Amino acid sequence: MPRYASSTDVARLAGVSQSSVSRSYRPGASISQRTREKVLAAADQLGYRPSIIPRIMISHRSDLIAVVIGGLYNPLYARVLEEFATQLHSSGRQMLLVPVDSGHSLDSVLPRLAGYRVDAIVSALAVLSPKTAAALAKLRIPVISFNTKVSNAWVTSVSTDNARAGAEIADHFLARGARSFGFVTGPVDSPASAERLKGFRRTLARRGFKNLRIAEGRFRYEDGFQAALAMFACGNAPESIFCANDLLAIGAIDAIRTRLRLRVPEDVLVAGFDDIPMAGWAAYELTTFVQDASLMVRETIKMFQHSPIVRRDLAEGRVTLPARLVERASTSRLSRGSRAEIADVSRAEGP
């Protein structure tokens, strides 16, 4: 067991009081050069570092921020996590990383986090049921829901304007000449996916296109692959497909090209969401929406700088950031008429 040396141990060895040891580590404290040197020499010999554990008890501040996250297979989340770690670290706080299975609730980990007296919880991905929210309010832990709009006195949220993006891509497809449309969803309980669909569908309807093929996915490459096959299997193939995220879109492109023997973008336009690094790869050149991870994280961290009690009303507890469309080759042009025959996919398997 790694028994850490205490300031008392150092004091004994240096022949001074514990107070002097403590002072040696506080800049600006009233201590003589001579004593400080004695202390630091003794500390070095014992491998002493001041503990912040007692301070947590006294000050009720742990500088620990719990980040509850899952789905790191999605590079966007990996990126967001790294951004969180970096920003928290540089503001002198530590990140307690708590894994959750996608869609799982915070409930089961709450007691443990409370036990460590975390200063705040950032919940990306975990479900925030009203019951959980109530429990959090009782514990008085500020919670920032990342990318999911929930909000009460103790829960605030930072998210992207998904509906707006859905509307934008609809007009983008129309401007490129597409006249039939498909959408590949995320998991049914994903509000982000639902909002993207809503904006997409509403704008299409407003422009007079009510027909929208929808295939279900769960945010993974394989789902996009299968969804594309399913969409093209029963005739009436769409000329453009908007996918709830980039992994789905890339899966769809691979299915369209390698199984259906169609071309992207000549035969089908495909767009995604997130702008993960793979979207820029030469094989895909995927049109997508950038979510500014750095900004989102910065806004999230701002959220718990000020006590939730300071906030005047709930609206202040909600931040919505725009997503920016990045146009790439995957939606550059349709070559109507030259469309190749759709390959037989009756025996379609997974990739």
Added chain:
Amino acid sequence: MPRYASSTDVARLAGVSQSSVSRSYRPGASISQRTREKVLAAADQLGYRPSIIPRIMISHRSDLIAVVIGGLYNPLYARVLEEFATQLHSSGRQMLLVPVDSGHSLDSVLPRLAGYRVDAIVSALAVLSPKTAAALAKLRIPVISFNTKVSNAWVTSVSTDNARAGAEIADHFLARGARSFGFVTGPVDSPASAERLKGFRRTLARRGFKNLRIAEGRFRYEDGFQAALAMFACGNAPESIFCANDLLAIGAIDAIRTRLRLRVPEDVLVAGFDDIPMAGWAAYELTTFVQDASLMVRETIKMFQHSPIVRRDLAEGRVTLPARLVERASTSRLSRGSRAEIADVSRAEGP
């Protein structure tokens, strides 16, 4: 400031002693049903959860494990991190995530980690200089170096048998008929990359092939892309390329196909390392090596179950795991003779 309720608060409200509150949360403790109910009701009202902070002071055990990691842009690392989080969590420990820039030293974060009295440090990616190692030994914090062979009384390591894999892929290329070879490295200070190259080069030499083109990369897609262009730019193009990781390999494939207008695998065989999800994508079908993340993490966690003092010799502090070759289409066949003319890449830009 989220002032957590204390057991004394609960005791006062419930009209019992602090001891009884504490006992109410310990299964098997000597407490009457009636009292426990009173306590739990009061606790619920105040939103009380026992703090583990005082226990850390008394028992010298924080159940905190620091994981120092960077390079999450590489899906392998994201995967490993998630695995760590999950396994640590299910063994009742918490993960303190510390970000580092690739290749940076542990030194700068060490005082902070010591301040939180972490039970152990897992270092993936961070450099472990002898000086740092000495500091760690003084602090008496066990350190497990993940995927880098370092080892002294307080530092143990878990890594992959990289040289072996390099040898294996050399023979694989030879068996597929390749007679010229290229290698794309990781950053110069990456031991993993160096070992993979070493095994690859030695085996080729042993089989009579001394000529090996080497291009430098830094583990990213863009580097693989540029490395491939550079390799083919000055004539003498290799028939097979082994890349230090999958991102490099995928970048190389994209460059070979979209810029050089050559085919993979017909004109060039390409293999990578890590088996990230993208390696299995239909567009690439990349031959690569699986590192069993789950097993590596399990072995790493085992490392700090037993005090380093218990270990009888240094050899016990080093675990090397095999990497398994996954053959996919990217190395399936060369069609010698039919090789297309290499496109002009004189004005080659990034992807």
Added chain:
DNA sequence: TTGGTCTATGACTAGCTAGTCATAACCAGT
């Protein structure tokens, strides 16, 4: 009733650091 056993409860304490307060040491000016 008495003595013994068992259960339930409360008082007390270890563990460590940063801050408060009191005091000791030192210095300069008179």
Added chain:
DNA sequence: ACTGGTTATGACTAGCTAGTCATAGACCAA
């Protein structure tokens, strides 16, 4: 030498929980 002010130091304490120990109360058998 003495006063007043400054600087350096030590004693003491808050903060919270799980464990130890002592004791009060309940219960049973004799």
